[in-house]
Amino acid sequence: MLKYTCTKDVASETDRYYNIFMSRVSEMYLIRAEANCSLGKTSEAESDIKTLISRATGKKPSDISLNWKSAEDLDALIYNERKKELCFEGHCLFDITRRHEDLVRDNSTTSTVRTLKYPDNRFVLQIPYVEMDANDAMEQNPL
Numbered sequence: 001m002l003k004y005t006c007t008k009d010v011a012s013e014t015d016r017y018y019n020i021f022m023s024r025v026s027e028m029y030l031i032r033a034e035a036n037c038s039l040g041k042t043s044e045a046e047s048d049i050k051t052l053i054s055r056a057t058g059k060k061p062s063d064i065s066l067n068w069k070s071a072e073d074l075d076a077l078i079y080n081e082r083k084k085e086l087c088f089e090g091h092c093l094f095d096i097t098r099r100h101e102d103l104v105r106d107n108s109t110t111s112t113v114r115t116l117k118y119p120d121n122r123f124v125l126q127i128p129y130v131e132m133d134a135n136d137a138m139e140q141n142p143l
Helices: 025-038 042-057 071-085 092-098 129-134
Strands: none
Touching: 025 042, 025 071, 042 071, 071 092
């Protein structure tokens, strides 16, 4: 019952803060589609993407046609669907890092960093100090 409670003591059960981890079903479909595509199981990957599109559009998966000729084309479709489905949720940096892509921002950005060529140390997050303190043998990621 107290699996996701905060560490500080609180007066009553109703005052506790529960930080429950959740995964969206659509994200699981996208992960599976990407994995199946990279394993050469393109029909399974296409089926997952059609399921997501059917949920968003109200069409039956059998009525949806995807235009792709190779695994690379299907991978691009999956990546585009991932951008649409997970927009504004903070996945973009992790996606481009996982895919070993360059970070490119357009001229409308207010960031001073417009491009980062992969690999770059700024793609790697810092290890939390709590973890660093727990293990003296750990080395911090470069800045």
